């Protein structure tokens with residue numbers, strides 16, 4: 001009683017003088033940060049994950065750590081967020097790192113590479129394997145601290161106006177394809193286009209492009225891609241489990257207290273888990289809706305898959321010979337890909353194959 005009265009009466013200066021300073025000072029500091037997303041507001045999955053993250057940071061900090069979220073184009077273009085965080089124009093960004101493969105293909109290893117890891121495997125590599133450690137080393141060069149914040153799960157292969165019967169049908173096709181997949185598919189004669197979400201529908205509608213992939217049923221339905229192309233191909237072999245990342249400017253991150261750093265880590269992990277749950281729960285219903293609306297769901301022909309796999313191997317061999325940063329991380333990634341596929345073949349695939357053949 002006496003002590004409480006003393007503390008109340010003494011004010012902040014008194015508390016500091018009493019030696020219980022730092023934690024109290026930090027807890028009372030309100031921080032306001034901005035997060036630039038690479039995604040459009042209409043996508044409650046990809047953009048929404050940033051809102052979920054910001055809400056959790058605010059809740060966990062008792063409303064003292066406020067992050068405002070901004071859609072692509074609001075503060076900077078969708079693909080401008082890497083530079084935005086690197087130069088501290090904003091403190092944070094949420095993006096698909098493979099958008100920056102033109103600067104360095106190594107960024108794609110923090111997201112997805114053709115015939116790479118699925119969502120479960122990506123998580124394992126990042127959190128339990130060397131993924132996070134290696135990517136942090138790489139991002140340090142651009143003053144960014146990266147966190148895993150979401151995964152879409154394996155994607156669909158996209159919307160095509162014409163049927164793809166063999167590799168020959170890909171020649172000259174102008175195809176909007178996410179990030180690094182374009183590097184591989186151009187070896188098959190495709191002309192890849194790296195458009196942000198807000199520009200895809202219009203480009204396809206106006207015939208600027210012939211085909212487009214975005215994510216999967218739930219998002220694609222929102223973008224209206226089914227209205228402008230009937231053939232819906234699978235699987236999106238360039239995105240078996242694309243991971244989204246939260247970028248934090250290094251100096252901004254260093255200025256946070258250990259408590260706030262822990263909050264950023266916990267909130268990004270929660271938001272990421274929530275994002276994959278949304279996709280896994282909402283995609284089945286959206287796929288039914290698309291099929292009912294006339295979408296023709298088709299598997300990519302075997303020769304397309306095989307030629308693409310071969311082309312991916314060629315791209316990786318070229319990069320291994322010319323890009324040491326890539327090679328260092330890729331070697332670790334690909335070793336785990338081999339082991340993971342050996343293991344998942346027995347368990348996940350063995351179980352899923354049986355279940356999917358049953359009348360449920």
Ligand code: CA
Pocket residue numbers: 155177178213214215236239
């Ligand atoms: Ca995609």
